[in-house]
Amino acid sequence: MKDGPDISRIATLIADPGRANMLAALMSGKALTAGELAGEAGIQGQTASGHLTRLEEGGLITRERQGRHHYFRLADGDVAEVLEALMGLAAKKGQLRTRTGPRDAELRQARVCYNHLAGEMGVALYDGLMARGVIAAQGDEVVLTAAGRAEMADLGIDLSTKSRSPECKSCLDWSARRMHLAGRLGRSILDHAFAQGWAKRPEGTRVVRFTGLGAPAFREAFKL
Structure with a gap:
């Protein structure tokens, strides 16, 4: 087993066109809803939900809850x-x-x-x-x-x-x-x-x- 950081996991998360489009939309610095990000990516809401879960689990985005609404933003400046x-x-x-x-x-x-x-x-x-x-x-x-x-x-x-x-x-x-x-x-x-x-x-x-x-x-x- 190789030692050190595994860049392939991060690269895989970013490489998907739908996820890449959503991440690019979040470069505005704003927190966006799943529906807004689905529109940016040109994909269905259910597909967007799966992508957002993977990005959140990978530490690339964070989720903010306000009542019934969920907003997503980039995890940090890195x-x-x-x-x-x-x-x-x-x-x-x-x-x-x-x-x-x-x-x-x-x-x-x-x-x-x-x-x-x-x-x-x-x-x-x-x-x-x-x-x-x-x-x-x-x-x-x-x-x-x-x-x-x-x-x-x-x-x-x-x-x-x-x-x-x-x-x-x-x-x-x-x-x-x-x-x-x-x-x-x-x-x-x-x-x-x-x-x-x-x-x-x-x-x-x-x-x-x-x-x-x-x-x-x-x-x-x-x-x-």
Whole structure:
């Protein structure tokens, strides 16, 4: 018997097209019902129920109960990171879905990756913060510098809340094939953009849509 983690079990869970579509839908960071996930996967409710049970038993999703209703979400940021990396690999190898319209262009421009900003705007944010020394590479990790911490505080971005997630983390962007910013800082910046009214999320999509005034305001605030 071989020692160590068994990646085949996780890979098998993700490999099924129906389960893969449901996991991709949960990359929005929202909790969705079995019916909503069945619709995303294009499968019957009973089939979706079986898939969700397997994903839950495999530790990839969690179930939240509110009265008679059950909602599902990704188990944690580690799962989201693996899914985003697989999306990046699929894009790099040419395994792409057919692009059907402007919504796909919007996804490439700006979208939610679990709980932080991805797409071209996310990459621009990461590059800009790195170039100005707000964040810095430290070995294989990304850290918030002292100057960067002061700048975030001036913008009203509070990172004092304790969390299991790292303060800063780089995440491979599947569409741009470059890094964007994850971790508590990435999440807080996206929350700040929503709170300031610079951007909003249309219902039922991962798109982050910046307003006409919001896009330049976001770029000015973070000196992009």
